[in-house]
Amino acid sequence: MRRLVLALTMAVAATIGVVVPGTALALDLETDYAKLGGSPPASAHCAEPEHKVQVCFERGGDVWWVLDRDADSASALIDWRNYRDDRLYRVGVCINTHGAGTWASCNKNYYEDSELKGHQAYWDRNKEDSWTIYLQDWRFQG
Template identity: 35%
Template sequence: MKRSLTALALVVCAISSIPALASGASAGSSPAGVSKTSAITVPLRATGPAASPAADQVCATVSGAEGCFVKYGDKFTAEDTASDGYSAVVYWTNYLWDGSSWRPYRAGGCLNSAGAGTKITCNFDFYENTSTNAYGAKGSQLAFQACTYDSPTDTVASCGAVKTAVNDG
C-alpha cells in the first residue's frame, strides 16, 4: 500500500492497529518532503524514566531498509539494503515524560537516497532520559520505523514494525 510521504511524519503502513494522534509533534530536523504532521502512538513504558539496561543501538527493518537508533550521540542510521529502486527512510517520534504520562515532543526522519548498499547517519539532539526535559520532568523515549520510499512519486512503499528505545545513551 503506497502513501504520501508529505502526509505523514511517522508512517503506519502495515501497522494499522496503531492510531494516529489528532495533534502532536512538530517536525524537527527531517528530510525533504517530511512536513509537520501528527505522530503515532506506541506502547511506551507506563511510568517515567526508571533506569533500564539497554543495548547501545536498537534497529528496525523492512525488506529493503534498516534503520537504527544509536543512543550515544542521538543518531539514526538509514541503510538501503536492496536494489529495488526505493530509498531507505527512518521515521521517528520523540516522546517526553511530563510527570504523569508520555507526550509526543517532536518528529522527523532520516532519508537515505544514495542507493542500494549505502548507509547514512543523521545526527539529532534529543533529551537524555535522565535530564530535565521541556516538560520539566525526566524521561525521553523514541519510537521509530524503517520504510522504503519512492522519491519520484513521493510515496512510501512499505514500513516495518515500530520499535522503541529509551534515550539513556
C-alpha cells in the same frame, strides 16, 4: 439579569480556556537527508532488517543509521517520533538517498529522558508522494 449571566458565562469560559489546554499544536516534520559513510557501531540498537531497509540508533550520540538494502529507485528511511512526558514532542524522517548497500547517518539531539520510537520505511519519490512504512513499531530509547 441577562448581562450578569452572560458575564458569568464568559468568565467561566475564559477560565476553562486557561486551565484546560486545547488540542495539541501541530508539529513540524524534521526532514534530514542522511550523510553517507561508515556503519553503525556495535553499541547501536538495531531493528530487525526488512526487505528494503534496516535502521539502527546509536543512543550515546543520538545518531540514526539507515541501510538501503534493495537496488531499486527507492530511498530507505526511518520515520521517527520523540515523546517527552508521554506527549509527542518531535517527529521526523532520516532518509538515505545514497543507493543500495550504503549506510548513511543523521545526527540528532534528543533529551536523554525522552522516549524514541520509529518505523522503518522506504520512499520512491519517482512513483510516490509519501513513503511506505513497515508495520513493526520499534522502540529505540526510553
